[in-house]
Amino acid sequence: AVFMAEMRGKMKSVLTLGLALGVADAFYLPGVAPHDFQRGERVEVKVNKLTSTRTQIPYEYYSLPFCEPAEGVVMSAENLGEFMTGDRIDNSPYQLYMRDDSYCNILCQKKYNKKDVEEFKKAITEEYHHNWIIDNLPAASVIDTEEYITTSYSRGFPVGYMDTKKQQYLYNHVNIIVKYHELSPDENRVVGFYVEPFSVKHQFMNGQQWGGSFDVVPPLATCDKTRPMDLDSVYEEQKVSTGTVLFTYDVIWRPSQIHWASRWDIYLSMDNAVPDKVHWFSIINSMLIVVFLSVMIVMIMVRNLHRDITRYNRVLTEEEKNEEREESGWKLVHGDVFRPPQPYPMMFAVMVGTGVQLLCMGFATILFAAVGFLSPANRGSLVIAVLVLYVIMGSMSGYSSARLYKTFKGKEWQKCTTYTAFLFPGFAFVLFLFFNVVLSSYHSTGAIPFLSLAALIALWFGISVPLVFLGAYFGYKKSPIEYPTKQANVIPRAIPDQPWYLSTTFTVLVGGILPFGACFVEFFFILSSMWMNQYYYVFGFTLMVFLILITTCAEITVVMCYFQLCSEDYNWWWRSFMTSGSTAIYVFLYSAIYFSRLEPDMWVTYLLYFGYMGILSIVIFLVTGTVGFLSCLWFTKKIYASIKVD
Numbered sequence: 001a002v003f004m005a006e007m008r009g010k011m012k013s014v015l016t017l018g019l020a021l022g023v024a025d026a027f028y029l030p031g032v033a034p035h036d037f038q039r040g041e042r043v044e045v046k047v048n049k050l051t052s053t054r055t056q057i058p059y060e061y062y063s064l065p066f067c068e069p070a071e072g073v074v075m076s077a078e079n080l081g082e083f084m085t086g087d088r089i090d091n092s093p094y095q096l097y098m099r100d101d102s103y104c105n106i107l108c109q110k111k112y113n114k115k116d117v118e119e120f121k122k123a124i125t126e127e128y129h130h131n132w133i134i135d136n137l138p139a140a141s142v143i144d145t146e147e148y149i150t151t152s153y154s155r156g157f158p159v160g161y162m163d164t165k166k167q168q169y170l171y172n173h174v175n176i177i178v179k180y181h182e183l184s185p186d187e188n189r190v191v192g193f194y195v196e197p198f199s200v201k202h203q204f205m206n207g208q209q210w211g212g213s214f215d216v217v218p219p220l221a222t223c224d225k226t227r228p229m230d231l232d233s234v235y236e237e238q239k240v241s242t243g244t245v246l247f248t249y250d251v252i253w254r255p256s257q258i259h260w261a262s263r264w265d266i267y268l269s270m271d272n273a274v275p276d277k278v279h280w281f282s283i284i285n286s287m288l289i290v291v292f293l294s295v296m297i298v299m300i301m302v303r304n305l306h307r308d309i310t311r312y313n314r315v316l317t318e319e320e321k322n323e324e325r326e327e328s329g330w331k332l333v334h335g336d337v338f339r340p341p342q343p344y345p346m347m348f349a350v351m352v353g354t355g356v357q358l359l360c361m362g363f364a365t366i367l368f369a370a371v372g373f374l375s376p377a378n379r380g381s382l383v384i385a386v387l388v389l390y391v392i393m394g395s396m397s398g399y400s401s402a403r404l405y406k407t408f409k410g411k412e413w414q415k416c417t418t419y420t421a422f423l424f425p426g427f428a429f430v431l432f433l434f435f436n437v438v439l440s441s442y443h444s445t446g447a448i449p450f451l452s453l454a455a456l457i458a459l460w461f462g463i464s465v466p467l468v469f470l471g472a473y474f475g476y477k478k479s480p481i482e483y484p485t486k487q488a489n490v491i492p493r494a495i496p497d498q499p500w501y502l503s504t505t506f507t508v509l510v511g512g513i514l515p516f517g518a519c520f521v522e523f524f525f526i527l528s529s530m531w532m533n534q535y536y537y538v539f540g541f542t543l544m545v546f547l548i549l550i551t552t553c554a555e556i557t558v559v560m561c562y563f564q565l566c567s568e569d570y571n572w573w574w575r576s577f578m579t580s581g582s583t584a585i586y587v588f589l590y591s592a593i594y595f596s597r598l599e600p601d602m603w604v605t606y607l608l609y610f611g612y613m614g615i616l617s618i619v620i621f622l623v624t625g626t627v628g629f630l631s632c633l634w635f636t637k638k639i640y641a642s643i644k645v646d
Contacts, residue, residue, distance in 0.1 A: 034189050034260045035135055035189070035190075036183065036186075036187040036188065036189060037098040037180075037187075037188045037189070037190070038098065038186045038187075038188070039098055039099050039100075039185060039186060039188065040097050040098060040099070040100060041097065041098045042095070042096065042097055042098075043096040043097065043098055043134060043135065043178070043190065044091065044092075044096075044134070045092045045094040045096060045132055045133070045134055045176070046076065046089050046090065046091060046092060046132065046133040046134070047061040047062075047089070047090050047091075047092045047130070047131070047132055047133070048061065048087055048088065048089050048090075048131035048132070048133060048138075048156075049061060049086055049087060049088050049131060049445045050063065050064065050123065050128045050129065050130065050131070050159070051086075051128065051129055051131060051155065051156065051533055052123075052126045052127050052128045052129065053127070053155070053531065053532050053533060053598055053599075054126050054127050054598060054599050054600060054601060054602075054605070055126050055600070055601075055602050055604070055605050056446075056531065056598070056600075056604075056605050056608050056609065057439065057442055057444045057446060057602075057604065057605070057608075058086040058444055058445045058446050059128075059443070059444055059445060060088050060090075060445050061088070061090055061130070061131075062090065063443065064119055064120065064123060064159070065110060065112065065116050065119070066110075066247075067093050067107045067108035067110065067247050068093065068108075069091050069092060069093045070093065071091075073090050073091065074090065074091045075088060075089065075090050076089040076090070076091075078379075078380070079379075079380045079384060080380065080383070080384060080387070080452055080455055080456075081379065081380020081381060081382065081383035081384040081387075082379050082380035083380075083448045083449060083452040084380070084383050084448055084452065085379070085380060085383060086444070086445040086446040087379055087380065087445070088445045089133065092132075093107055093108065094107065094176065094249060096134070096176065096178065096251050097251075098180070098188050098253070099180065099188065099253045100251070100253070101251060101252055101253055102250070102251045103223070103224060103225050103226065103227060103228055103229075103250045103251075104220055104223040104224060104225045104229075104248060104250065105248060105249050105250065105251070106214075106217060106220075106246065106247075106248055107247040107248060107249055108212075108246075108247055109210060109212055109244055109245070109246050109247070110244065110245050110247065111243065111244050111245075112241075112242055112243065112244075112245060113242060114242055116242075117240055117241060117242055120159070120160065120168070120170060120240045121168050121240050123159045123160075124158070124159055124160040124161065124162055124168045124169075124170070124240065125162065125168070126601070127158065128158070128159045129141075129155050129156035129157060129158050129159065129533075130156045130157050130158075130159065130195070131156040132156065132193075132195060133193075134178060134190055134193045135189075135190040135193075136377055137190060137191075137192070137193045137263060137264075137267075138156070138193070138267065139156060139157065139193050139194065139195045140152060140153045140192075140193065140194045140195070140266075140267070141155075141156060141157030141158075141194070141195055141196075141197070142157075142175075142177070142194050142195070142196040143157070143158075143196075143197070144196060144198075144230070144231050145231075151194070153266060153267045153535075154267070154532075154533055154534045154535055155532070155533045155534070156533075157171070157174075157195050157197050158171065158197070159171065160199065160240065161199070167239065168239070168240040169199040169237045169238060169239055169240065170199060170238050170239075170240050170245065171197035171198065171199050172198075172199060172200060172202075172238045172245055172246065172247050172248070173197070173198040173199070173200045173202075173223070173229055173247070173248045173249065173250075174195050174196065174197050174198070174249045174250075175195070175196040175197075175198070175228050175229055175249070175250045175252060176193075176194075176195055176249055176250065176251050176252070177192075177193075177194040177195070177196065177252045177254060178190060178192065178193055178194075178251070178252070178253055178254070179191050179192030179193070179194075179253075179254050179255070179256040179258065180253060180254070180255060180256060181255075181256050181257070181258060181259060181260060182255060189260040190263075191256050191258040191259070191260055191262075191263040192254075192256055192258065192263065192266075198229050198231070198234055199234070199237040199238045200222055200223065200229070200234050200236075200237065200238055200248070201222070201235075201236040201237060201238045201239070202220055202222045202223070202238075202246040202248065203220070203221045203222050204218040204219065204220055204221060205218060205219045205220070205221045210246075220246075220248070222234075222235070223248060223250075228250040228252055229250055264375075264376065264377060267376075267535055268376065268535050268537040269537075278521070281521065282519075282521035282522045282541070282545065283541065283544055283545065283548075285517070285518070285521060286517075286518040286519065286544075286545055286548040286549075286552075287548065289514050289517055289518045289548075289552055290518065290548055290551055290552055290555070292514075293514065293552060293555040293556060293559070294555065296555075296559055297555055297558065297559060300559060300562055304562075308329060308330065308331070329565075329566055329568070330562070330565035330566050330568070330639070331643055332493075332568055333493060333565060333568055333569075333570040334485045334640055334643075335485065335486070335493065336492055336493045336570040337485065337565065337570045337572070337636060337640065338483040338485060338636070338640075339492065339570065340407075340408040340409070340573075341408075341571075341573030341574055342571070345405070345408040345410060346405060346408075346410055346412065346415065346416050346419070347419070348404075348408075348573060348574065348577070349400075349401045349402075349404040349405040349408065349410070349416055349420075350401050350416060350419045350420050350423060351577065351622060351625065351626075352400055352401060352404055352577070352626050352629060352630075353396075353397040353398065353399075353400040353401025353402075353404070353420045354397055354401075354420060354423070354424045354622050355622040355623055355625055355626025355627075355629075356393075356396050356397055356400040356626055357390065357393045357394060357396050357397035357400075358390070358393075358619055358622055358623050358626075359623045359626055359627065360389075360393040360396050361386065361389045361390045361393045362546070362623060363546065364389045364393075365382075365385050365386055365389055366539055366542050366543045366546055367543060368385060369382065369385075369539035369542070370539040370540045370542070370543045373385075374539075376535055376537065387456075387459060388459075390464070391459050391460070391463045391464040391467070392463075392467070394421070394463070394464040394465070394466075394467035394468040394471065395467040395468070395470055395471035396471060397420055397421075397468055397471060398417060398420055398421070398467065398468035398469060398470065398471025398472035398473075398475060399471035399472065399474055399475040399478075400471075400475065401416060401417070401420040401472065401475070402416065402417060402420075402471070402472035402473075402474075402475025402476045403475040403476070403478050403480070403481065404481070406475070406476055406478075406480050407480040407481040409480075413472070413476055416472075417468060417469055417472040420468055420472070421464070421465045421468040421469065422465075424618075424622070425460055425464065428615055429456070429460070431611060431615060433453075435607070435608060435611060435612075436448060436453070438604060438607065438608075439608075442604065481633075483637065483640075484637055484640045484641035485640050493568075493570070495568060495569050495570070495571070496567070496568055496569075498567055498569060499567070502563060502564060502567050502569070504575055504578075507560050507563075507564070507575065507579055508575070508578045508579055508582045509582060509585075510560075511556050511557065511560055511578075511579030511580055511582050511583075511628075512579075512580065512581070512582030512583040512584070512585055512586050512624075513586065514552055514556050515549055515552045515553045515556065515580060515583040515624060516583050516586035516587060516590070518545070518548050518549055518552045519545050519546075519548070519549045520586075520590060522541060522542060522545045523587065523590065524594070525538070526542075527591060527594050531594075531598060531609065532597070532598075549583075549624070550627050553580035553583065553624045553627045553628050553631070554580075554627055554628065554630075554631035555631075556579065556580060556628075557576050557579045557580045557627075557628035557629075557631050557632055558631050558632060558635045560575075560576075560579050561575075561576055561579075561632040561635060561636070562635070565636070572632055572636065573629070576628045576629045576631075576632035576633075577625040577626070577628055577629045578625060578628075579628055580624045580625055580627055580628030580631075581621040581622070581624050581625030581628060582621075583620060583621075583624045584617040584618065584620040584621035584624065585617075587616070587617050587620050588613060588614065588617040591609075591613040591616075591617075592610075592613075595609055595610075
């Protein structure tokens with residue numbers, strides 16, 4: 001009864017915490033201080049990388065021959081997280097002044113040769129997008145067509161478009177629409193930024209030509225100095241072809257009642273494109289799975305386990321002793337149930353240690369994001385948080401693997417600690433380095449610079465590795481984990497033949513279905529954030545789903561472990577890890593199905609996508625597997641401590 005009360009109490013606490021955090025899913029602490037602009041003050045337009053969801057290969061903005069600033073291209077200072085996500089933010093030649101509308105502004109005139117044309121055609125075919133920034137606010141795109149007007153708050157705006165006849169057109173005119181909130185005539189804050197692109201084949205009045213000097217600029221016949229460009233004003237689009245192309249822009253300032261602190265809301269919700277009820281559906285779906293598993297566990301604990309414990313602890317009568325009844329069930333393996341895992345006990349300890357590190361890192365990252373510390377206004381902050389927290393949690397990894405290996409009576413503690421410090425991060429780093437070389441061959445901004453690579457190595461060798469060894473030192477000093485029963489036999493007990501539904505393959509494959517089912521809806525939005533350049537901000541929901549995933553993994557593994565022990569199979573260590581760890585198999589299969597949404601047409605896209613999703617699946621395997629093992633360890637210690645063993 002006490003055992004069941006503890007279970008119900010812990011379940012109630014977890015679910016209550018999850019519901020409380022889900023309410024505050026869109027809360028963020030300010031990432032940067034607001035900038036107040038005076039009327040007429042210059043507002044700088046910055047340009048970020050060119051991106052495509054089809055190729056997943058970002059490029060520097062000026063890798064295509066766009067108009068460059070007269071003073072030269074200057075890159076903004078960036079942090080490690082921005083470099084790792086491929087951001088490269090540069091200045092631009094656009095001239096904007098607070099609350100000063102201007103129309104038909106000439107940016108520059110470019111002459112394109114055949115090579116330039118091929119580059120533009122490739123970029124348009126592969127659906128590359130501009131990503132502009134004003135006052136740390138990304139540009140939303142407004143695409144005006146004859147049928148409808150589409151506003152998108154992610155992915156920027158396209159370089160051009162292709163018609164049904166496969167003819168490419170270049171967007172060479174933009175309406176830059178900036179919303180501002182007036183505090184006072186000399187205090188204005190940018191609260192919205194939109195870009196509406198047009199393709200216009202410009203002509204000067206009376207067929208005049210322009211040499212490029214801004215001292216004498218003939219008037220344009222294709223745009224109006226008194227009003228902004230619209231679709232009805234476009235008589236002929238600018239085809240992607242050799243020759244000169246004129247780039248122009250309009251600047252429109254619009255007052256807004258949106259406050260500066262709320263300016264990101266429409267970007268994060270993508271103008272309510274994904275309503276909150278979808279996330280609540282995900283939570284309710286996950287909760288139903290948890291309730292189903294909880295009912296199963298209650299039935300097992302109340303009916304079967306309670307009956308088993310009562311039967312095993314009952315004092316036999318003289319008549320029953322004379323009958324010499326042969327016992328069956330999980331009590332019979334008490335002398336072997338805590339025998340070290342076979343094979344590879346050291347590798348088991350290393351994987352559990354790494355799983356503990358990743359579990360703590362993941363929980364801390366989601367928690368910080370849920371309470372608002374990782375604002376999207378701080379580019380790269382999420383990546384930095386993941387790196388720093390992973391490095392700091394190295395001590396947890398070293399401690400867990402060391403103490404577990406000591407419990408297994410292992411002697412090669414130096415090798416175990418070295419594996420813990422280098423095996424998983426080394427594998428991930430080698431794969432990342434390979435991807436970096438591939439991206440470098442494409443001259444992509446996705447390839448991080450040498451100094452950033454050196455910073456990663458410094459974090460690993462300078463902080464993570466020492467912390468792993470420090471944690472291992474304290475882990476080996478700690479006494480081994482105590483078991484309620486002792487190993488009775490030198491020779492392992494023979495395991496009877498198992499029915500097909502208790503085979504390792506079947507239980508492992510079945511064990512991952514319910515945990516995956518508890519999180520797959522939210523996982524869809526996370527994949528969209530990773531690969532479709534969409535914003536993800538509902539970390540309150542993420543924390544709830546994460547806690548439900550952990551609970552589901554623990555419950556399904558305990559149920560499977562109980563059935564396994566009842567059939568007198570005591571080899572539960574590796575199976576408990578793999579039962580819940582198999583969630584990663586379904587995550588990888590789901591990501592393979594999702595891949596078709598990218599419409600890829602390059603081999604490198606396949607390499608990058610499945611490479612990074614493979615690493616993510618390994619992380620999920622280690623985290624969920626560790627949760628499953630720790631749950632089973634607690635469960636087996638509890639049930640064997642509750643019976644009397646002769």
